[in-house]
Amino acid sequence: MKVLTVAQRFCGPATSSNGGYFAGLVATLASDTLAVRLLKPPPLETELTVSERADGLLEVRNGDECIGEARSTELMLELPSPPSYFEAIEASRRYAGFSAQRFPTCFVCGTQRPRGDGMRIFAGPIAERGIVAAPWVPDASLDRGDGKVRPEFMSAALDCPGYYAVTSDDRMMLLAELTVHLDRVVHVDESCTLIGWRIGADGRKHAAGTAIFDEDGELCGRARALWIEPRA
Numbered sequence: 173m174k175v176l177t178v179a180q181r182f183c184g185p186a187t188s189s190n191g192g193y194f195a196g197l198v199a200t201l202a203s204d205t206l207a208v209r210l211l212k213p214p215p216l217e218t219e220l221t222v223s224e225r226a227d228g229l230l231e232v233r234n235g236d237e238c239i240g241e242a243r244s245t246e247l248m249l250e251l252p253s254p255p256s257y258f259e260a261i262e263a264s265r266r267y268a269g270f271s272a273q274r275f276p277t278c279f280v281c282g283t284q285r286p287r288g289d290g291m292r293i294f295a296g297p298i299a300e301r302g303i304v305a306a307p308w309v310p311d312a313s314l315d316r317g318d319g320k321v322r323p324e325f326m327s328a329a330l331d332c333p334g335y336y337a338v339t340s341d342d343r344m345m346l347l348a349e350l351t352v353h354l355d356r357v358v359h360v361d362e363s364c365t366l367i368g369w370r371i372g373a374d375g376r377k378h379a380a381g382t383a384i385f386d387e388d389g390e391l392c393g394r395a396r397a398l399w400i401e402p403r404a
Contacts (some may be wrong), residue, residue, distance in 0.1 A: 174201055174222045176232075178214055179288070182279045182328070184347075187234055188213035190279045191347035192331025192395075194240065196324030198222065198232060199352060204244040206230070207351040212239040247353040249394050252369055254301055254385045259298065260305040260365045266296035269304070272342040281332035288313060291325070295333035295339065295368055304336045308364045308384070320357045326384065327352045330395035334367030334380030345378065356392050356403040363387040376401040 176197050184190035195208035201222055214220070215231075217342040221233050232240035255263065269276075269283055276284040280291045288311050295304040308329060316322040330352055335345060358364050364384055371379035376400075 176201070176220050176222060177218065178216050178220075180216050183216060184278050184280070185213065185275050186277055187362065188215060190328055190331060192350060193279060193324055193328040193330075195350040195352060195389070196327025198230065198240065198242050199327060200323055202242070202244070205353045206242040207245045207249055207349055208240060208242045209349045210240050210347055212237065214239055215232060224354055245351060247351050247394065247396060249381050249396055251365065251381065251383050251391070254365055254367055254383070254389060255298060255301065255303075255305050256389075257307055257365050257387065259365050260307045260367075263296040263298050263305040264294040264307060267294035268336060268340050268342065269294060271272060274342060274344065278332065280328050281336075283314075287311065289300070291329060293329055293332060293366060295336045295366060297336075303367050303369045304333055306333060306366045307370075308366055310358060310360050310362065310364070312360055315360045316357070320359055322352055324352055326357055327395070328394050329364075329366060329384055330382040330393060331397070332398040333366050334382045334395070335368075335399060337368030337380045337382070338370050338373070338378040343401065344403050345399040347397060348377075348400045350395055351397075352393065352395040354393040358384070358386050358392050364392070365389075371396070376403070
């Protein structure tokens with residue numbers, strides 16, 4: 173049995189973990205690509221246990237309560253062509269979260285998080301391409317010790333742009349599942365570009381793709397997310 177804890181800094185909603193960060197933290201416990209399903213909001217500053225069932229499924233528990241599951245999978249994803257870094261900067265000026273945001277202290281996309289604390293990934297639309305895009309320059313606090321970004325922060329970066337790819341009106345949605353595949357981690361202070369795009373919808377369920385590119389335009393990571401609108 174393994175344990176993990178999500179620090180307060182890495183919240184999404186004020187009282188629970190950012191979903192992408194939580195998924196990335198779970199994924200660091202395995203060598204395979206994992207589809208991480210969130211069953212309950214992952215609590216902060218709480219020791220969570222991770223155990224493997226006989227069928228290979230990982231379970232994340234808070235005491236007797238199962239809050240997440242993860243299974244090995246392959247990520248098949250067709251990517252749109254990325255914009256340039258400067259196009260991503262322009263797109264970020266149209267970030268919907270500047271006018272309305274449910275979780276302004278989110279570690280990834282919160283506008284109330286200062287530089288060096290939050291990731292400040294503000295994905296705005298590029299309508300003619302059908303995507304959202306944002307620039308991202310990882311700061312030194314995300315360093316894994318060798319000048320490169322820890323994988324769980326790459327996973328976090330691939331979370332919120334998916335939300336803004338499937339809605340532009342601040343509607344309530346919860347991340348239900350995230351599958352991340354990393355080709356390589358990026359360097360601290362590297363000028364990266366993130367994109368998100370809508371894959372499809374079925375009632376309250378919305379699928380999104382996200383990807384991150386390095387300063388040379390090379391693909392470094394990609395993800396597929398399932399977002400769910402809660403019942404009224």
